[in-house]
Protein backbone atom coordinates (compact mmCIF):
# COMPACT_ATOMS: atom_id res chain seq x y z
CA UNK A 1 0.00 0.00 0.00
CA UNK A 2 1.33 3.42 -0.90
CA UNK A 3 1.84 6.06 1.75
CA UNK A 4 -0.46 9.05 1.70
CA UNK A 5 1.45 12.18 2.54
CA UNK A 6 -1.46 14.60 1.99
CA UNK A 7 -2.32 17.05 4.74
CA UNK A 8 -5.12 19.60 5.17
CA UNK A 9 -4.64 23.25 5.95
CA UNK A 10 -8.15 24.64 6.38
CA UNK A 11 -9.79 24.30 2.97
CA UNK A 12 -6.45 23.57 1.28
CA UNK A 13 -5.02 20.13 0.63
CA UNK A 14 -1.22 20.03 0.56
CA UNK A 15 0.20 17.09 -1.43
CA UNK A 16 2.75 16.48 1.31
CA UNK A 17 3.66 18.02 4.67
CA UNK A 18 6.93 19.59 3.50
CA UNK A 19 6.83 23.37 3.17
CA UNK A 20 9.60 25.81 2.22
CA UNK A 21 9.94 28.31 5.10
CA UNK A 22 9.85 32.05 4.61
CA UNK A 23 13.14 33.76 3.85
CA UNK A 24 14.99 30.87 2.21
CA UNK A 25 12.90 30.33 -0.91
CA UNK A 26 12.94 33.91 -2.19
CA UNK A 27 9.80 34.75 -4.10
CA UNK A 28 9.10 31.17 -5.12
CA UNK A 29 10.75 30.74 -8.52
CA UNK A 30 14.47 31.35 -7.98
CA UNK A 31 15.15 27.74 -6.99
CA UNK A 32 12.66 26.11 -9.36
CA UNK A 33 15.38 24.39 -11.39
CA UNK A 34 16.57 22.57 -8.26
CA UNK A 35 13.32 22.29 -6.35
CA UNK A 36 10.10 22.75 -8.35
CA UNK A 37 7.72 24.58 -5.98
CA UNK A 38 4.76 22.49 -7.17
CA UNK A 39 6.40 19.35 -5.76
CA UNK A 40 6.29 20.73 -2.23
CA UNK A 41 3.33 20.86 0.14
CA UNK A 42 3.56 24.64 -0.14
CA UNK A 43 6.06 27.47 -0.44
CA UNK A 44 6.10 30.49 1.80
CA UNK A 45 7.44 33.66 0.24
CA UNK A 46 9.91 36.08 1.79
CA UNK A 47 8.21 38.25 4.46
CA UNK A 48 6.36 41.13 2.80
CA UNK A 49 5.40 44.53 4.22
CA UNK A 50 3.03 47.29 3.12
CA UNK A 51 6.04 49.19 1.69
CA UNK A 52 9.51 47.89 0.70
CA UNK A 53 11.91 47.45 3.68
CA UNK A 54 15.65 48.04 3.22
CA UNK A 55 16.70 45.44 5.79
CA UNK A 56 19.78 45.59 8.00
CA UNK A 57 23.36 46.62 7.27
CA UNK A 58 25.75 43.77 6.55
CA UNK A 59 27.19 41.41 7.38
CA UNK A 60 23.82 39.70 7.54
CA UNK A 61 24.68 36.07 8.01
CA UNK A 62 27.24 33.97 9.84
CA UNK A 63 27.67 30.29 10.71
CA UNK A 64 27.72 29.44 14.40
CA UNK A 65 27.30 26.35 16.55
CA UNK A 66 26.46 24.19 13.54
CA UNK A 67 23.67 26.56 12.53
CA UNK A 68 23.25 30.03 11.06
CA UNK A 69 22.67 33.40 12.66
CA UNK A 70 20.97 35.81 10.27
CA UNK A 71 20.11 39.47 10.50
CA UNK A 72 18.71 40.08 7.04
CA UNK A 73 16.20 42.40 8.68
CA UNK A 74 13.27 41.46 6.49
CA UNK A 75 14.46 43.29 3.38
CA UNK A 76 11.57 42.95 0.93
CA UNK A 77 10.04 44.46 -2.19
CA UNK A 78 6.74 45.50 -0.62
CA UNK A 79 3.30 44.09 -1.29
CA UNK A 80 2.61 46.11 -4.47
CA UNK A 81 5.65 44.72 -6.28
CA UNK A 82 4.92 41.25 -4.96
CA UNK A 83 1.48 41.37 -6.51
CA UNK A 84 2.73 42.87 -9.77
CA UNK A 85 5.87 40.79 -10.33
CA UNK A 86 5.77 37.59 -8.31
CA UNK A 87 2.37 35.97 -8.07
CA UNK A 88 1.28 35.51 -11.69
CA UNK A 89 4.40 33.68 -12.95
CA UNK A 90 4.53 31.53 -9.83
CA UNK A 91 0.87 30.49 -10.02
CA UNK A 92 1.16 29.95 -13.77
CA UNK A 93 3.33 26.88 -13.12
CA UNK A 94 0.20 25.15 -11.84
CA UNK A 95 -0.20 23.23 -8.62
CA UNK A 96 1.90 25.58 -6.48
CA UNK A 97 0.40 26.40 -3.08
CA UNK A 98 1.66 29.81 -2.11
CA UNK A 99 1.80 31.24 1.39
CA UNK A 100 2.53 34.91 1.99
CA UNK A 101 4.54 35.77 5.12
CA UNK A 102 3.12 39.05 6.42
CA UNK A 103 5.27 41.55 8.30
CA UNK A 104 4.65 45.02 9.73
CA UNK A 105 5.79 47.59 12.25
CA UNK A 106 2.21 48.20 13.39
CA UNK A 107 -1.18 46.53 13.34
CA UNK A 108 -2.21 48.82 10.51
CA UNK A 109 0.75 47.83 8.37
CA UNK A 110 0.00 44.11 8.72
CA UNK A 111 -3.64 44.70 7.87
CA UNK A 112 -2.77 46.80 4.83
CA UNK A 113 -0.80 43.84 3.46
CA UNK A 114 -3.57 41.37 4.32
CA UNK A 115 -6.17 43.52 2.61
CA UNK A 116 -4.18 43.76 -0.62
CA UNK A 117 -3.26 40.07 -0.68
CA UNK A 118 -6.78 38.90 0.10
CA UNK A 119 -7.75 39.76 -3.46
CA UNK A 120 -4.88 37.86 -5.06
CA UNK A 121 -4.01 34.27 -5.91
CA UNK A 122 -2.08 33.81 -2.64
CA UNK A 123 -3.43 30.62 -1.04
CA UNK A 124 -2.79 31.35 2.61
CA UNK A 125 -1.29 33.86 5.00
CA UNK A 126 1.39 33.34 7.59
CA UNK A 127 1.60 36.15 10.14
CA UNK A 128 5.20 36.68 11.21
CA UNK A 129 4.62 38.21 14.64
CA UNK A 130 8.33 38.25 15.48
CA UNK A 131 8.62 41.73 13.94
CA UNK A 132 9.41 44.65 16.22
CA UNK A 133 6.31 46.67 17.09
CA UNK A 134 7.50 50.23 16.62
CA UNK A 135 4.47 51.76 18.31
CA UNK A 136 5.31 49.80 21.47
CA UNK A 137 9.04 50.37 21.80
CA UNK A 138 10.12 47.73 19.32
CA UNK A 139 9.27 44.58 21.29
CA UNK A 140 8.05 41.71 19.11
CA UNK A 141 4.30 41.70 18.43
CA UNK A 142 4.12 38.11 19.48
CA UNK A 143 5.40 38.88 22.97
CA UNK A 144 1.97 40.40 23.63
CA UNK A 145 -0.62 37.58 23.39
CA UNK A 146 -3.60 39.98 23.41
CA UNK A 147 -2.19 42.05 20.56
CA UNK A 148 -1.32 38.91 18.61
CA UNK A 149 -4.87 37.66 19.04
CA UNK A 150 -6.29 40.98 17.90
CA UNK A 151 -4.04 40.97 14.83
CA UNK A 152 -5.11 37.39 14.07
CA UNK A 153 -8.79 38.17 14.38
CA UNK A 154 -8.60 41.22 12.13
CA UNK A 155 -6.51 39.36 9.55
CA UNK A 156 -8.95 36.46 9.48
CA UNK A 157 -11.75 38.93 8.83
CA UNK A 158 -9.91 40.44 5.86
CA UNK A 159 -8.65 37.12 4.49
CA UNK A 160 -11.76 36.16 2.47
CA UNK A 161 -11.63 32.57 3.63
CA UNK A 162 -7.91 32.10 3.02
CA UNK A 163 -6.28 30.16 5.87
CA UNK A 164 -4.37 32.30 8.37
CA UNK A 165 -1.34 30.65 9.98
CA UNK A 166 0.24 32.47 12.91
CA UNK A 167 4.01 31.99 13.16
CA UNK A 168 4.62 32.18 16.89
CA UNK A 169 7.67 33.91 18.35
CA UNK A 170 10.09 31.49 19.99
CA UNK A 171 10.83 33.39 23.19
CA UNK A 172 7.69 33.91 25.24
CA UNK A 173 7.05 32.81 28.80
CA UNK A 174 4.32 30.38 27.81
CA UNK A 175 3.99 29.59 24.13
CA UNK A 176 0.80 27.59 24.70
CA UNK A 177 -0.95 30.71 25.99
CA UNK A 178 -0.27 32.52 22.71
CA UNK A 179 -1.25 29.43 20.72
CA UNK A 180 -4.59 29.16 22.56
CA UNK A 181 -5.30 32.87 22.13
CA UNK A 182 -4.74 32.81 18.37
CA UNK A 183 -6.83 29.65 18.06
CA UNK A 184 -9.70 31.48 19.78
CA UNK A 185 -9.11 34.42 17.44
CA UNK A 186 -9.75 32.17 14.46
CA UNK A 187 -6.28 31.12 13.28
CA UNK A 188 -6.30 28.13 10.92
CA UNK A 189 -2.97 26.84 12.25
CA UNK A 190 0.12 27.91 14.15
CA UNK A 191 3.69 27.53 12.89
CA UNK A 192 6.76 27.49 15.10
CA UNK A 193 9.51 28.25 15.72
CA UNK A 194 11.03 31.33 14.18
CA UNK A 195 14.79 31.82 14.58
CA UNK A 196 16.03 32.53 18.13
CA UNK A 197 17.69 35.79 19.20
CA UNK A 198 21.46 35.21 19.21
CA UNK A 199 24.85 36.90 19.21
CA UNK A 200 28.16 35.89 17.61
CA UNK A 201 31.45 37.52 18.67
CA UNK A 202 35.03 36.98 17.45
CA UNK A 203 37.30 36.77 20.52
CA UNK A 204 40.36 37.90 18.59
CA UNK A 205 38.91 41.06 17.10
CA UNK A 206 36.17 41.48 19.77
CA UNK A 207 33.84 42.30 16.92
CA UNK A 208 30.25 41.18 16.61
CA UNK A 209 29.89 39.14 13.42
CA UNK A 210 26.70 40.84 12.22
CA UNK A 211 26.00 44.43 11.20
CA UNK A 212 22.92 44.39 13.39
CA UNK A 213 25.04 42.95 16.27
CA UNK A 214 22.33 40.37 17.08
CA UNK A 215 20.48 38.03 14.76
CA UNK A 216 18.33 34.91 14.69
CA UNK A 217 19.77 31.42 15.23
CA UNK A 218 18.40 28.69 12.94
CA UNK A 219 19.32 25.19 11.83
CA UNK A 220 20.31 22.01 13.72
CA UNK A 221 21.12 23.67 17.07
CA UNK A 222 17.51 24.85 17.55
CA UNK A 223 15.85 21.52 16.77
CA UNK A 224 15.49 20.10 20.31
CA UNK A 225 14.10 23.39 21.56
CA UNK A 226 11.67 23.62 18.64
CA UNK A 227 10.53 20.02 19.14
CA UNK A 228 9.57 20.79 22.73
CA UNK A 229 7.65 23.93 21.77
CA UNK A 230 5.79 22.03 19.05
CA UNK A 231 5.01 19.20 21.47
CA UNK A 232 3.66 21.69 24.04
CA UNK A 233 1.52 23.56 21.50
CA UNK A 234 0.15 20.44 19.85
CA UNK A 235 -1.22 19.33 23.23
CA UNK A 236 -2.67 22.77 23.97
CA UNK A 237 -4.60 23.50 20.76
CA UNK A 238 -6.76 21.55 18.33
CA UNK A 239 -5.77 23.47 15.19
CA UNK A 240 -2.82 22.09 13.15
CA UNK A 241 0.69 22.88 14.34
CA UNK A 242 3.39 23.35 11.69
CA UNK A 243 6.82 22.42 13.04
CA UNK A 244 9.92 24.44 12.11
CA UNK A 245 13.48 24.39 13.40
CA UNK A 246 16.58 22.60 12.21
CA UNK A 247 14.85 20.06 9.98
CA UNK A 248 17.53 18.71 7.65
CA UNK A 249 16.33 15.13 7.01
CA UNK A 250 13.18 13.03 6.79
CA UNK A 251 13.92 11.66 10.26
CA UNK A 252 13.91 15.21 11.63
CA UNK A 253 10.57 15.87 9.90
CA UNK A 254 9.12 12.63 11.28
CA UNK A 255 10.21 13.61 14.79
CA UNK A 256 8.23 16.85 14.52
CA UNK A 257 5.16 14.94 13.35
CA UNK A 258 5.58 12.47 16.21
CA UNK A 259 5.74 15.46 18.58
CA UNK A 260 2.36 16.57 17.20
CA UNK A 261 3.02 18.60 14.06
CA UNK A 262 0.72 18.22 11.05
CA UNK A 263 3.30 19.61 8.63
CA UNK A 264 6.85 20.96 8.69
CA UNK A 265 8.85 23.81 7.21
CA UNK A 266 12.47 23.72 6.07
CA UNK A 267 14.59 26.87 6.31
CA UNK A 268 18.32 26.49 6.79
CA UNK A 269 18.29 23.09 5.07
CA UNK A 270 17.34 24.81 1.81
CA UNK A 271 20.36 27.10 2.09
CA UNK A 272 22.58 24.07 2.66
CA UNK A 273 21.16 22.49 -0.51
CA UNK A 274 18.08 23.70 -2.40
CA UNK A 275 17.11 20.10 -3.22
CA UNK A 276 16.73 19.09 0.42
CA UNK A 277 12.90 19.36 0.52
CA UNK A 278 12.64 16.85 -2.35
CA UNK A 279 14.97 14.45 -0.55
CA UNK A 280 12.94 14.83 2.64
CA UNK A 281 9.68 14.06 0.81
CA UNK A 282 11.15 11.00 -0.88
CA UNK A 283 12.67 9.66 2.33
CA UNK A 284 9.47 10.34 4.26
CA UNK A 285 7.63 8.17 1.74
CA UNK A 286 10.14 5.40 2.30
CA UNK A 287 9.88 5.80 6.07
CA UNK A 288 6.07 5.63 5.94
CA UNK A 289 6.25 2.44 3.87
CA UNK A 290 8.88 0.80 6.03
CA UNK A 291 7.09 1.65 9.25
CA UNK A 292 3.71 0.78 7.77
CA UNK A 293 2.33 4.26 8.36
CA UNK A 294 -0.60 5.07 6.08
CA UNK A 295 -1.00 8.80 6.60
CA UNK A 296 0.48 11.77 8.41
CA UNK A 297 -2.44 11.53 10.84
CA UNK A 298 -1.30 8.01 11.73
CA UNK A 299 2.07 9.30 12.89
CA UNK A 300 0.98 12.60 14.37
CA UNK A 301 1.41 12.95 18.12
CA UNK A 302 2.45 9.32 18.61
CA UNK A 303 5.32 10.23 20.92
CA UNK A 304 6.06 7.65 23.62
CA UNK A 305 8.04 7.78 26.84
CA UNK A 306 11.50 6.18 26.85
CA UNK A 307 10.27 2.97 28.52
CA UNK A 308 7.02 2.51 26.63
CA UNK B 309 22.47 34.54 -16.74
CA UNK B 310 24.24 31.24 -16.36
CA UNK B 311 22.20 28.08 -15.94
CA UNK B 312 23.60 26.57 -12.74
CA UNK B 313 23.70 22.84 -12.01
CA UNK B 314 24.56 20.87 -8.90
CA UNK B 315 26.96 18.05 -9.73
CA UNK B 316 29.79 16.01 -8.29
CA UNK B 317 32.97 16.32 -10.25
CA UNK B 318 36.38 14.71 -10.09
CA UNK B 319 39.48 16.31 -8.65
CA UNK B 320 42.43 16.15 -11.05
CA UNK B 321 45.13 17.86 -9.01
CA UNK B 322 45.89 20.08 -6.06
CA UNK B 323 49.10 22.11 -5.99
CA UNK B 324 50.48 24.40 -3.28
CA UNK B 325 51.18 27.87 -4.62
CA UNK B 326 52.65 29.49 -1.48
CA UNK B 327 51.05 31.81 1.06
CA UNK B 328 48.52 29.19 2.28
CA UNK B 329 47.19 29.21 -1.27
CA UNK B 330 46.53 26.16 -3.40
CA UNK B 331 45.43 25.60 -6.96
CA UNK B 332 42.67 23.05 -7.40
CA UNK B 333 41.98 21.57 -10.84
CA UNK B 334 38.79 19.60 -11.48
CA UNK B 335 36.94 18.20 -14.46
CA UNK B 336 34.68 21.04 -15.61
CA UNK B 337 31.00 20.34 -15.03
CA UNK B 338 28.61 21.39 -17.83
CA UNK B 339 27.99 25.10 -18.28
CA UNK B 340 29.66 28.26 -19.48
CA UNK B 341 32.46 29.03 -17.02
CA UNK B 342 34.35 31.47 -19.21
CA UNK B 343 33.11 34.88 -18.06
CA UNK B 344 35.59 36.29 -15.49
CA UNK B 345 34.00 36.66 -12.05
CA UNK B 346 31.67 33.70 -12.39
CA UNK B 347 31.85 31.54 -9.28
CA UNK B 348 30.94 28.11 -7.96
CA UNK B 349 29.86 26.82 -4.58
CA UNK B 350 32.18 24.04 -3.47
CA UNK B 351 31.70 21.35 -0.85
CA UNK B 352 34.27 18.69 -0.04
CA UNK B 353 32.78 17.55 3.26
CA UNK B 354 29.67 15.75 4.52
CA UNK B 355 26.38 16.58 2.80
CA UNK B 356 23.00 15.77 4.39
CA UNK B 357 22.40 16.29 7.29
CA UNK B 358 24.63 19.30 6.62
CA UNK B 359 26.14 19.94 9.98
CA UNK B 360 29.60 21.50 9.94
CA UNK B 361 30.46 23.56 8.08
CA UNK B 362 26.84 23.99 7.13
CA UNK B 363 27.11 25.89 3.86
CA UNK B 364 29.00 25.29 0.63
CA UNK B 365 31.77 27.86 0.06
CA UNK B 366 31.68 30.35 -2.84
CA UNK B 367 34.91 30.31 -4.90
CA UNK B 368 35.61 32.21 -8.15
CA UNK B 369 36.76 30.49 -11.28
CA UNK B 370 40.51 30.96 -11.55
CA UNK B 371 40.77 29.52 -15.04
CA UNK B 372 38.79 27.50 -17.49
CA UNK B 373 40.63 25.39 -20.07
CA UNK B 374 39.64 23.27 -22.97
CA UNK B 375 42.20 20.78 -24.24
CA UNK B 376 40.36 18.81 -26.86
CA UNK B 377 37.49 16.97 -25.25
CA UNK B 378 38.85 17.52 -21.73
CA UNK B 379 37.43 20.66 -20.10
CA UNK B 380 39.00 21.64 -16.80
CA UNK B 381 38.14 24.19 -14.20
CA UNK B 382 40.71 25.72 -11.88
CA UNK B 383 40.30 27.38 -8.52
CA UNK B 384 42.87 29.33 -6.52
CA UNK B 385 41.98 29.03 -2.86
CA UNK B 386 43.36 30.47 0.35
CA UNK B 387 43.02 28.21 3.36
CA UNK B 388 41.55 30.37 6.10
CA UNK B 389 38.91 28.34 7.94
CA UNK B 390 37.08 25.03 8.16
CA UNK B 391 35.59 24.98 4.67
CA UNK B 392 38.74 25.90 2.80
CA UNK B 393 40.73 23.45 4.99
CA UNK B 394 38.53 20.61 3.78
CA UNK B 395 39.12 21.77 0.21
CA UNK B 396 42.89 21.89 0.85
CA UNK B 397 42.87 18.18 1.72
CA UNK B 398 41.42 17.03 -1.61
CA UNK B 399 43.39 14.46 -3.62
CA UNK B 400 43.23 13.40 -7.27
CA UNK B 401 40.14 11.23 -8.05
CA UNK B 402 38.27 12.59 -4.98
CA UNK B 403 34.72 13.74 -5.67
CA UNK B 404 33.76 17.35 -5.10
CA UNK B 405 30.26 18.80 -4.94
CA UNK B 406 30.03 21.83 -7.18
CA UNK B 407 27.16 24.21 -7.86
CA UNK B 408 27.48 26.57 -10.78
CA UNK B 409 28.22 28.46 -12.89
CA UNK B 410 26.85 31.19 -10.62
CA UNK B 411 26.65 34.96 -10.81
CA UNK B 412 27.16 37.50 -13.50
CA UNK B 413 30.65 37.95 -14.88
CA UNK B 414 32.58 40.85 -16.31
CA UNK B 415 31.70 40.34 -19.98
CA UNK B 416 27.99 40.23 -19.37
CA UNK B 417 28.28 43.55 -17.53
CA UNK B 418 30.78 45.26 -19.86
CA UNK B 419 30.98 43.40 -23.19
CA UNK B 420 33.42 45.92 -24.72
CA UNK B 421 35.91 45.67 -21.87
CA UNK B 422 38.56 43.57 -23.60
CA UNK B 423 39.24 46.11 -26.32
CA UNK B 424 41.05 48.51 -23.99
CA UNK B 425 44.21 48.57 -21.86
CA UNK B 426 43.33 47.63 -18.29
CA UNK B 427 44.62 47.90 -14.78
CA UNK B 428 43.81 44.76 -12.83
CA UNK B 429 43.92 45.25 -9.07
CA UNK B 430 43.97 42.22 -6.79
CA UNK B 431 43.92 42.26 -3.01
CA UNK B 432 44.92 38.92 -1.47
CA UNK B 433 43.06 35.96 -2.91
CA UNK B 434 41.15 38.45 -5.08
CA UNK B 435 43.93 37.42 -7.43
CA UNK B 436 42.01 34.26 -8.35
CA UNK B 437 39.66 35.56 -11.08
CA UNK B 438 42.35 37.78 -12.62
CA UNK B 439 43.81 34.77 -14.43
CA UNK B 440 40.49 34.41 -16.23
CA UNK B 441 40.67 38.00 -17.46
CA UNK B 442 44.28 37.61 -18.61
CA UNK B 443 43.44 34.43 -20.55
CA UNK B 444 41.10 36.54 -22.68
CA UNK B 445 44.11 38.63 -23.78
CA UNK B 446 43.13 42.25 -23.28
CA UNK B 447 45.74 44.66 -24.77
CA UNK B 448 48.59 45.65 -22.39
CA UNK B 449 47.10 44.48 -19.09
CA UNK B 450 48.98 45.54 -15.96
CA UNK B 451 48.25 43.63 -12.75
CA UNK B 452 48.68 45.11 -9.27
CA UNK B 453 48.79 42.53 -6.52
CA UNK B 454 48.69 43.52 -2.84
CA UNK B 455 48.98 41.43 0.30
CA UNK B 456 49.01 42.38 3.95
CA UNK B 457 52.19 40.43 4.56
CA UNK B 458 54.89 38.76 2.51
CA UNK B 459 54.02 35.44 4.14
CA UNK B 460 50.65 35.46 2.34
CA UNK B 461 52.11 36.08 -1.12
CA UNK B 462 51.54 33.61 -3.88
CA UNK B 463 54.70 32.05 -5.41
CA UNK B 464 56.18 34.60 -7.67
CA UNK B 465 56.87 32.14 -10.49
CA UNK B 466 53.29 30.95 -10.48
CA UNK B 467 52.04 34.54 -10.63
CA UNK B 468 54.40 35.28 -13.53
CA UNK B 469 53.09 32.20 -15.36
CA UNK B 470 49.70 33.84 -15.90
CA UNK B 471 50.46 37.55 -15.45
CA UNK B 472 53.16 38.75 -17.86
CA UNK B 473 53.24 42.23 -16.39
CA UNK B 474 52.65 42.77 -12.66
CA UNK B 475 53.59 44.97 -9.72
CA UNK B 476 53.33 43.61 -6.19
CA UNK B 477 53.12 45.26 -2.80
CA UNK B 478 52.93 44.14 0.82
CA UNK B 479 51.94 46.22 3.81
CA UNK B 480 54.79 44.85 5.93
CA UNK B 481 57.41 45.25 3.20
CA UNK B 482 58.36 41.57 3.22
CA UNK B 483 58.33 39.29 0.22
CA UNK B 484 58.61 40.55 -3.34
CA UNK B 485 57.48 43.96 -4.61
CA UNK B 486 57.19 47.25 -2.79
CA UNK B 487 56.16 48.19 0.72
CA UNK B 488 52.78 49.85 1.03
CA UNK B 489 49.18 49.59 -0.06
CA UNK B 490 48.36 48.36 -3.53
CA UNK B 491 46.10 51.38 -4.02
CA UNK B 492 49.23 53.55 -3.79
CA UNK B 493 50.66 51.77 -6.83
CA UNK B 494 47.40 52.21 -8.70
CA UNK B 495 47.34 55.92 -7.96
CA UNK B 496 50.84 56.36 -9.36
CA UNK B 497 49.93 54.42 -12.47
CA UNK B 498 46.80 56.49 -13.03
CA UNK B 499 48.88 59.66 -12.83
CA UNK B 500 50.91 58.37 -15.77
CA UNK B 501 48.17 56.72 -17.80
CA UNK B 502 44.42 56.50 -17.29
CA UNK B 503 42.89 53.05 -17.76
CA UNK B 504 39.74 51.22 -16.79
CA UNK B 505 40.20 49.34 -13.51
CA UNK B 506 39.07 45.81 -12.71
CA UNK B 507 39.42 44.98 -9.05
CA UNK B 508 38.79 42.07 -6.73
CA UNK B 509 39.69 41.95 -3.07
CA UNK B 510 38.68 43.06 0.38
CA UNK B 511 36.01 45.67 0.76
CA UNK B 512 38.40 48.31 2.10
CA UNK B 513 40.52 48.11 -1.04
CA UNK B 514 37.52 48.33 -3.36
CA UNK B 515 36.12 51.27 -1.40
CA UNK B 516 39.49 53.07 -1.67
CA UNK B 517 39.57 52.56 -5.45
CA UNK B 518 36.21 54.26 -6.02
CA UNK B 519 37.39 57.83 -5.21
CA UNK B 520 40.56 57.21 -7.25
CA UNK B 521 38.52 56.12 -10.27
CA UNK B 522 36.31 59.18 -9.87
CA UNK B 523 39.24 61.54 -9.54
CA UNK B 524 40.94 60.23 -12.66
CA UNK B 525 37.68 59.76 -14.56
CA UNK B 526 38.15 56.06 -15.31
CA UNK B 527 35.67 53.20 -15.15
CA UNK B 528 35.84 50.78 -12.22
CA UNK B 529 34.49 47.22 -12.21
CA UNK B 530 34.77 45.26 -8.99
CA UNK B 531 34.07 41.75 -7.86
CA UNK B 532 32.76 42.31 -4.36
CA UNK B 533 32.64 40.25 -1.20
CA UNK B 534 29.87 39.29 1.21
CA UNK B 535 28.89 36.26 3.21
CA UNK B 536 26.74 34.11 0.91
CA UNK B 537 23.92 32.10 2.48
CA UNK B 538 22.65 30.57 -0.74
CA UNK B 539 24.53 32.06 -3.70
CA UNK B 540 21.27 31.51 -5.59
CA UNK B 541 19.40 34.74 -4.94
CA UNK B 542 16.94 33.67 -2.26
CA UNK B 543 18.26 34.61 1.19
CA UNK B 544 19.32 38.27 0.75
CA UNK B 545 22.33 37.79 3.00
CA UNK B 546 24.60 39.20 0.27
CA UNK B 547 22.57 42.32 -0.45
CA UNK B 548 24.63 45.52 -0.71
CA UNK B 549 23.57 49.18 -0.95
CA UNK B 550 23.86 51.24 -4.14
CA UNK B 551 24.23 55.02 -4.26
CA UNK B 552 20.72 55.35 -5.69
CA UNK B 553 19.40 53.98 -2.36
CA UNK B 554 18.37 50.64 -3.84
CA UNK B 555 20.12 47.38 -2.98
CA UNK B 556 21.32 44.49 -5.10
CA UNK B 557 22.20 40.86 -4.48
CA UNK B 558 25.90 40.33 -4.94
CA UNK B 559 25.38 36.65 -5.81
CA UNK B 560 22.86 37.38 -8.61
CA UNK B 561 23.29 40.88 -9.97
CA UNK B 562 27.04 40.51 -9.16
CA UNK B 563 29.59 39.50 -8.12
CA UNK B 564 31.01 41.80 -10.80
CA UNK B 565 29.47 45.24 -10.52
CA UNK B 566 30.10 48.85 -11.42
CA UNK B 567 32.22 50.02 -8.48
CA UNK B 568 31.07 53.61 -8.93
CA UNK B 569 27.44 52.70 -8.31
CA UNK B 570 28.06 51.06 -4.93
CA UNK B 571 27.48 53.10 -1.77
CA UNK B 572 30.77 52.27 -0.04
CA UNK B 573 29.84 54.28 3.06
CA UNK B 574 26.97 51.96 3.90
CA UNK B 575 26.88 48.22 4.33
Ligand SMILES: Cc1cc2nc3c(=O)[nH]c(=O)nc-3n(C[C@H](O)[C@H](O)[C@H](O)COP(=O)(O)OP(=O)(O)OC[C@H]3O[C@@H](n4cnc5c(N)ncnc54)[C@H](O)[C@@H]3O)c2cc1C
Nearest residue numbers: 365366367368384385386388389390391392436534535536
Ligand atom coordinates in the same frame (compact mmCIF):
# COMPACT_ATOMS: atom_id res chain seq x y z
C1 LIG C 1 31.88 35.56 -5.00
C2 LIG C 1 32.99 35.06 -4.10
C3 LIG C 1 34.12 34.52 -4.68
C4 LIG C 1 35.17 34.04 -3.87
N1 LIG C 1 36.26 33.53 -4.49
C5 LIG C 1 37.28 33.01 -3.75
C6 LIG C 1 38.42 32.41 -4.38
O1 LIG C 1 38.52 32.34 -5.61
N2 LIG C 1 39.37 31.90 -3.57
C7 LIG C 1 39.29 31.94 -2.20
O2 LIG C 1 40.19 31.45 -1.52
N3 LIG C 1 38.23 32.52 -1.59
C8 LIG C 1 37.21 33.05 -2.32
N4 LIG C 1 36.12 33.62 -1.68
C9 LIG C 1 36.08 33.66 -0.21
C10 LIG C 1 35.69 32.32 0.33
O3 LIG C 1 34.34 32.05 0.00
C11 LIG C 1 35.84 32.27 1.85
O4 LIG C 1 37.19 32.47 2.16
C12 LIG C 1 35.41 30.93 2.40
O5 LIG C 1 34.02 30.83 2.33
C13 LIG C 1 35.90 30.76 3.82
O6 LIG C 1 35.34 29.59 4.39
P1 LIG C 1 36.09 28.84 5.57
O7 LIG C 1 35.16 27.86 6.14
O8 LIG C 1 37.41 28.33 5.12
O9 LIG C 1 36.43 29.99 6.61
P2 LIG C 1 35.46 30.70 7.67
O10 LIG C 1 36.21 30.70 8.95
O11 LIG C 1 34.10 30.15 7.63
O12 LIG C 1 35.37 32.14 7.09
C14 LIG C 1 36.48 32.95 6.90
C15 LIG C 1 36.02 34.19 6.20
O13 LIG C 1 35.33 33.86 4.98
C16 LIG C 1 34.02 34.39 4.97
N5 LIG C 1 33.03 33.36 4.56
C17 LIG C 1 32.76 32.20 5.20
N6 LIG C 1 31.77 31.53 4.60
C18 LIG C 1 31.37 32.28 3.56
C19 LIG C 1 30.34 32.14 2.60
N7 LIG C 1 29.48 31.11 2.58
N8 LIG C 1 30.22 33.13 1.69
C20 LIG C 1 31.08 34.19 1.68
N9 LIG C 1 32.04 34.37 2.59
C21 LIG C 1 32.19 33.45 3.51
C22 LIG C 1 33.72 34.76 6.40
O14 LIG C 1 32.91 35.92 6.48
C23 LIG C 1 35.05 35.02 7.01
O15 LIG C 1 35.43 36.36 6.88
C24 LIG C 1 35.07 34.11 -2.46
C25 LIG C 1 33.93 34.67 -1.87
C26 LIG C 1 32.90 35.14 -2.66
C27 LIG C 1 31.68 35.74 -2.01
Ligand SMILES: Cc1cc2nc3c(=O)[nH]c(=O)nc-3n(C[C@H](O)[C@H](O)[C@H](O)COP(=O)(O)O)c2cc1C
Nearest residue numbers: 021022023047128194195218219245246266267268
Ligand atom coordinates in the same frame (compact mmCIF):
# COMPACT_ATOMS: atom_id res chain seq x y z
C1 LIG D 1 18.18 33.90 5.89
C2 LIG D 1 16.88 33.71 6.62
C3 LIG D 1 15.81 34.57 6.36
C4 LIG D 1 14.59 34.41 7.02
N1 LIG D 1 13.54 35.25 6.74
C5 LIG D 1 12.33 35.05 7.33
C6 LIG D 1 11.18 35.85 6.99
O1 LIG D 1 11.23 36.73 6.12
N2 LIG D 1 10.01 35.63 7.66
C7 LIG D 1 9.90 34.64 8.61
O2 LIG D 1 8.81 34.46 9.17
N3 LIG D 1 10.95 33.85 8.92
C8 LIG D 1 12.15 34.04 8.32
N4 LIG D 1 13.22 33.21 8.64
C9 LIG D 1 13.03 32.15 9.64
C10 LIG D 1 12.74 30.80 8.97
O3 LIG D 1 11.55 30.87 8.22
C11 LIG D 1 12.62 29.69 10.03
O4 LIG D 1 11.53 29.97 10.90
C12 LIG D 1 13.87 29.55 10.88
O5 LIG D 1 15.03 29.71 10.08
C13 LIG D 1 13.93 28.20 11.61
O6 LIG D 1 13.91 27.12 10.71
P1 LIG D 1 15.26 26.35 10.20
O7 LIG D 1 15.98 25.93 11.43
O8 LIG D 1 14.75 25.23 9.36
O9 LIG D 1 16.03 27.35 9.43
C14 LIG D 1 14.45 33.37 7.98
C15 LIG D 1 15.53 32.49 8.22
C16 LIG D 1 16.74 32.64 7.56
C17 LIG D 1 17.87 31.69 7.83
Ligand code: FES
Nearest residue numbers: 538539543544559
Ligand atom coordinates in the same frame (compact mmCIF):
# COMPACT_ATOMS: atom_id res chain seq x y z
S1 FES E 1 23.68 34.71 -1.04
FE1 FES E 1 21.57 34.34 -0.79
S2 FES E 1 20.72 35.95 -1.99
FE2 FES E 1 22.83 36.14 -2.38
